[in-house]
Amino acid sequence: MNKRILFLFFGISIITLILSISYFLLYDNSKSTKKVELNLIATLGSSDIAVGSNRLIIGIQNPQRNTITANKISIDFFQEENNTSVFKFSNEGYFINWPNSKSGIFTTTVDFDTPGDWLAEITPQDGEYKNQKARIVIGVKSISSTPKVGDKIPKTNNLVAINTEELKNITSDINPLFELYNKGVDEILLSKEKPLLLLFATPGQCKSFTCGPQINIIKTLHENYRKDMYFVHIEVYDMQSRNSEGEFTEISSVIKPWNLPSEPWVFLINKEGIITDKFESFVPQIELELSIKQLFNGNT
Numbered sequence: 001m002n003k004r005i006l007f008l009f010f011g012i013s014i015i016t017l018i019l020s021i022s023y024f025l026l027y028d029n030s031k032s033t034k035k036v037e038l039n040l041i042a043t044l045g046s047s048d049i050a051v052g053s054n055r056l057i058i059g060i061q062n063p064q065r066n067t068i069t070a071n072k073i074s075i076d077f078f079q080e081e082n083n084t085s086v087f088k089f090s091n092e093g094y095f096i097n098w099p100n101s102k103s104g105i106f107t108t109t110v111d112f113d114t115p116g117d118w119l120a121e122i123t124p125q126d127g128e129y130k131n132q133k134a135r136i137v138i139g140v141k142s143i144s145s146t147p148k149v150g151d152k153i154p155k156t157n158n159l160v161a162i163n164t165e166e167l168k169n170i171t172s173d174i175n176p177l178f179e180l181y182n183k184g185v186d187e188i189l190l191s192k193e194k195p196l197l198l199l200f201a202t203p204g205q206c207k208s209f210t211c212g213p214q215i216n217i218i219k220t221l222h223e224n225y226r227k228d229m230y231f232v233h234i235e236v237y238d239m240q241s242r243n244s245e246g247e248f249t250e251i252s253s254v255i256k257p258w259n260l261p262s263e264p265w266v267f268l269i270n271k272e273g274i275i276t277d278k279f280e281s282f283v284p285q286i287e288l289e290l291s292i293k294q295l296f297n298g299n300t
Helices: 004-005 008-026 164-169 186-193 209-227 284-297
Strands: 041-044 052-061 072-081 084-097 105-110 116-124 134-140 194-200 232-236 267-271 275-280
Touching: 008 194, 041 134, 052 116, 052 134, 052 275, 072 105, 084 116, 186 194, 186 232, 194 209, 209 232, 209 284, 275 284
Parallel strands: 194 232
Antiparallel strands: 041 052, 052 105, 072 084, 072 116, 084 105, 116 134, 194 267, 267 275
C-alpha cells in the first residue's frame, strides 16, 4: 500500500486523462449541439466511487499545468445511451484550500443512480478561467470498496492507551491528544451513548501531506463537540513495522476490514454504528461541522 498511496493521485490522473481524451470524440454533444473547446485539464482525486452518494474531489489545471482557483464550478453529468451522450443532471462544486498551500481542489457531493462511465463537463463560474471548460470521465462501481453510507461499520478492535506513555506505540502524531486514543471503537458502539467521528490517517508518513492538517482539525472539533460525540484516530500503518529508514512498511490489521485505498479517511457514525457520512482525502473543518450538525439533527 506504500506505493499505491504514493502514486494514487498520479495514477488516477493518467488514467483519467487517457479516458477523457477517448471520450471527447464520443461526447461532442453537451446540453447544446455545439462542440466544446476544452481549455482546462481536470484530475479526479477520488478513488472509490459507486452508485449512491459520493464526495468527489477534483483538481483543475490550466494548459501550463498550473492549478487554477475559483470560488465555484458547475458540473454537467452525461452518460452514453445508444452511442450518444445524454445529459443527466448538473451540480455545483466549491473550492477548498489545500493545507499549507495557496492552491486547492474542488469538491462536490453527487448521487449516481447507475454504474458505468460518466462524463463530467466542468466550468469555473468565476475567476480568471470563468466559463472555460474541462472534461473528465468518472468510473462508477456498482458497490463501494469501502463501507458505504448506511452500512454498519466493520468490527474495529483498535489499540487503546491507558496513559500518555503508551501513545508512542499507538500514533505517529508528534503532538497527540490523549482523548483520541483512550476509547475502543467496539466499546463505544456497544455503549450506544454518543455518535463517533473516526479518522484513519498516518500523520508521520502521509503521502498526500494532508494527514497532519486533518488531525489538527479533528482536535479542534473534539474541543468543540467532545460532550456530544466521541473522536478516535486510528493509524493506517502498524506502528511496530518501522524499518531502518524510519518508514512504516505494513498496514495495520485493524483497518483491513475497511479496505481503504488511500488516506486520510473520515467516517461519521451514529450511536447504532451506522455510517452517516464519509470523506476521502482532506476535508475542511466547515464541511465536517456541517455533516456533524446533520448527524446531531438526524438529517442524514
